[in-house]
Amino acid sequence: MKAVYDKIYRDIKRRIESGEFAWQEFLPSENTLIAEYSCSHNTVRKALAILAREGYIVPVHGKGVRVIYYPRSQDRVVIDSLGPFKNACAEKGLKLVTKVISFERVVVTPELSEITDFDEGEELLVVERVRNIDGRNVYLTKNYLLASIVGDMTPEDAEDSIYSYLERERGMKVAVTKRIFMSEPVADHAREYLDFEGFQCAAMMVNRVYNTEGTYFEYSKSWCSPRDIAMSDIIIRNGNLSFM
Amino acid sequence: MKAVYDKIYRDIKRRIESGEFAWQEFLPSENTLIAEYSCSHNTVRKALAILAREGYIVPVHGKGVRVIYYPRSQDRVVIDSLGPFKNACAEKGLKLVTKVISFERVVVTPELSEITDFDEGEELLVVERVRNIDGRNVYLTKNYLLASIVGDMTPEDAEDSIYSYLERERGMKVAVTKRIFMSEPVADHAREYLDFEGFQCAAMMVNRVYNTEGTYFEYSKSWCSPRDIAMSDIIIRNGNLSFM
DNA sequence: GCCGATTTGTCCGTATGTATC
């Protein structure tokens, strides 16, 4: 993006991550930032709003803006709010291999509609994949995608990355993902494909995904083997949205 | 709050939840809302920004603002981004009993500092509690709180609610919580207090909490028995922050 | 394919309110 606020946002983010503005310290005041970046009050605040939303800063009325970014390295692959699974693995230097185990078109039945929220009669593409990290099968996903959105995607496309196919070939981007995460006894079907080492339970995640048109286009269900994968997020209390 | 944008935000939220603006439909245009609420462009947009952040709407450039709120009832207690655990149970009509099983002050050792990020030598209050829902122990939590923040909190205060004590007696509010959620083999310590019914794994959650001063004041670790508890969140892609 | 109307997106300048020190 070439927006002014976006440049400022990324620059301040860089300065925080570099340690120039350290954990629990205060940022320069808004007026200082306005002078530094030669822009208006509102534009600085818009940049700060994004940083606040990402858990980098907390504004303190009458005092200043405090840094709460803390550099941390995880021992698991963390599925966070930012990049795709592929990147999370790459960052940790792990070798990721994705294998498609089923790939078929179905029409939504009343039962399937109940689960996925898609309308009865709509055509879906259902893709099941196993993720192998450094030789172990740790992540099983089943995606239900609107056929009208995915077009003529092939299993090879899915093996690489569904989202990058959709963005590259269909000009579609993800806007919002609603996730639910829980621990659950593992179904036999999942056990068949994953390396569970005797565990009974896995983390299960349900995603409902909307694109930038606001169209609900994907329901997915994933199982993660214990110990390997985590999910992170950041909660901002309602009272703390003042920047926006 | 008595802010104009906050009233508008709550009113539109109510109208969405009531079904007046339904899932996948478009809101009235910004200009219409400006007329309806007799306020400025920016004030309407600020209200919409909050709704976007909460996963209620997606703005579509040149077209309108689409509703993605979907009413849903869960079969588990869902720990979401909004209220405390207590409320989540109350909403489902479940009887919640909290029992304090340990309550002691400790000084941060190098090892504890490594885990919690608190400075060595700082004094903490460590509280362990078990949550019983409808007769079953399903949720075990261990909170590490800055002693300087909690003051002279008693086990009775903790049995009710730590956060409402902190707000009521110490005038402190939570601003940001950073969570990590994973599935893990259950430690014997946790098994001792929870009703696991033979399961080996539980969902484990780590929270790091900052107050409205931006002060890091709490590290906590929780174990949830499978089947009973889930965690939800909403991811907004960076490209979709235009409202802010 | 172009034009104009509609709708969202970006940015500015200013004024005022409120909390902190």
Next chain:
DNA sequence: CGATACATACGGACAAATCGG
């Protein structure tokens, strides 16, 4: 009490995407 710093709100201008004629 005054200076500083964040918070709210307004009004205006222009850019960019969409849609219908």
